[in-house]
Amino acid sequence: MSALNKSPEDGESSYSSKVINIVFFILLLDLLGFTLILPLLPSILDHYAQTGDAVYQSLQSVVDWFRDSLGIPMEKKYNSVLFGGLIGSLFSLLQFLASPLTGALSDRYGRRPMLILTTLGLMSSYAVWAVSRSFSMFLLFRVIGGICKGNVSLCTAIVADLPCPKARNRGMAMIGIAFSLGFTVGPLMGAYFALSSKATGAVFYQTPALLALAFSAADVLFIWLMLPETLTENVKASSSGFGDSRDLLSPLSLFHFNAVTRAKEPPSRERMQKLQALGLVYFCYLFLFSGLEFTLSFLTHQRFGFTSMQQGKMFFFIGVIMALIQGGYARRIKPGQHIKAVRMAIITLIPAFILIGLSWNVTMLYAGLALYAFAAAVVVPCLSTLVSDHGSASQKGTVMGILRSLGALARALGPVVSCSVYWIAGAQTCFLLSSASFIIPLVLLRQAGRLKEE
Template identity: 85%
Template sequence: MTAGTEDGGSFSSKVIRMVFFILLLDLLGFTLILPLLPSILDHYAQTGDVTYQSLQNVVGWFRAAVGIPMEKKYNTVLFGGLIGSLFSLLQFLSSPVTGVLSDRHGRRPLLILTTVGLISSYVVWAVSRSFNMFLLFRVIGGICKGNVSLCTAIVADLPCPKARNKGMAMIGIAFSVGFTIGPLMGAYFAVASRTTGNVFYQTPALIALAFSVADLLVIWLMLPETLTKNVKAASSGTGGSRDLLSPLSLFHFTAVTRTKDPPSKERMQKLRVLGLVYFSYLFLFSGLEFTLSFLTHQRFQFTSMQQGKMFFFIGVIMALIREDTLEESNRGNISGPFARPSLP
């Protein structure tokens, strides 16, 4: 199904609704583990796992190199940073590949593929009884976590600027709801599972698995393809693929300069500055959301439930801000990070 088979407005509205539900289910599964990570790593630290101890040596080398005090309270924070960095590094390497493949084969097939990968990662988490298996779960998840960028690409495919603005705002709302409910659910089911003696948090893993399976069904049964045949044909060149796979070329927006109607030098400079600012913002924000649970765990001895409530409070504030953004998009006045960039 393509945009030509339906009325443009109703097609865009359907796509935006589907993107919202797909991203919401994805983020609910992703955020379940956020308040649990400190406790999970504390558990493996006490078991004397060989792999854990080997990576702990890497953390010790890093701590000595940057001059961090040799105190036990920093161990979990730095180790959590190592696990988070591995996850993010794999995303950084795999996201350009996912983007290139989606430009060639369509958004829907790649969403199905990445969601199947996430399902497999949650299966590994659910059956894990060792740190090796838990680490494998994070590795698979990092490689396959392309749903957010693919949903953004789907919204960018929409023909109407107003629909794109609304779609970007709805993506923001999905983030708000996901980060509001997901961590609280993860903490609740973790507490419930620990009362039965399950220290591996199998129940939150099964809940995350259920969200991903539901996500796959929504994509398979209800999401239309938004990438037109013209765009697929334009993306078939190997040179353009190299530009989209090279991190240096991505920062310089080299692929944009090879289009039929490339922007002027002034516009390209503004685009590169905008891209660098957006990258820096996402880089810093991602570090904040991942390390916050470790900070509160070490500094204030927050339990998993207290961290879930903390994320709930943050999510409510985010939702209120996103609601104002959506109202602006409906009036056609949206600007800022949720608007589609347009160069003068």
């Protein structure tokens, strides 16, 4: 399909609206397939533990060492959370490596071909999951998925290609809504179809795996038939491709956005400083945020005796609030107001973490979670919008891929650090320290705001 390009004055043109709606549907299908496994992970781990799988037992020894080092009680629920966190960190580390490369390739060859390729890769991973009968096959499914999970960074790059700031803001908010709906509805579907799979006598995860495969197949078909290419041939031709591969693989180079600095037409020094500051804000925020996500399961089980169903309802509550905020407030934030909105949301997280950490009843816990959900609905879409303004038209995929990579690194490291503090120093200390640590992204955000004023 030929690329279409409209003038900035068209803003909320039919073209921009069409692209945004298509991206929303593509990402929703992708996330529904991705989140089906979330409520099943503890049961899947128990399943392989009972089979005496050798690969599982070797990884279990790593989890046991970590648990013993921190003094975590020997309890089945804690073991499932820790083992799931280990697999989640592996997935995030693969995302950290793959996202910049996927983004750079999309700058050279186009968003549409790369989106089709990564979705086909996800299809193959779900096919491996559907036929897996050993833990090594299950790990292979997660490895392929981690390498090929480029849909999010590619979809944000597509939105970044839109010429009008207002349209980009709306597009990033719609991506946020897709996340909220996917993480709210997908786990419920996974739990339901696992039960129906058990009723037929099949392995309980087979029906969810086949459903995830179907979602990916539908996604490929929808991308093929509906998605226009948002890069012109001239922009593709002007792309420098990979450049120095170290710029896309070295953590230090990623934090400095060196792949953008060494482009044919690099941004000004002030804009690069702002981009680097925004990348650090994004990393720090997700580092602290993902730590709470991970330790929240420990706190609710330890302090309130939450069952898996009660925790599911808790995350459903968070997802609904996020969807409402993103559908109402976040997508109406005006250009030029995003730093102010991010600052307000991060400030909101300080009392949120205090309320959750000190909560002595469920009402207090949910009050903290409501503030937490508000911040979660605002920060990432707004930061994505701000970062999408940087880099030339031939670098949007690289820029958004690097941002996604920094987020994946934060999600790989945050849970490990937060879990260690939680069990060594206690829940209250962990959450109060995290609350105070949000001063760091606030200072970095202030720096970015000053650079904008200059």
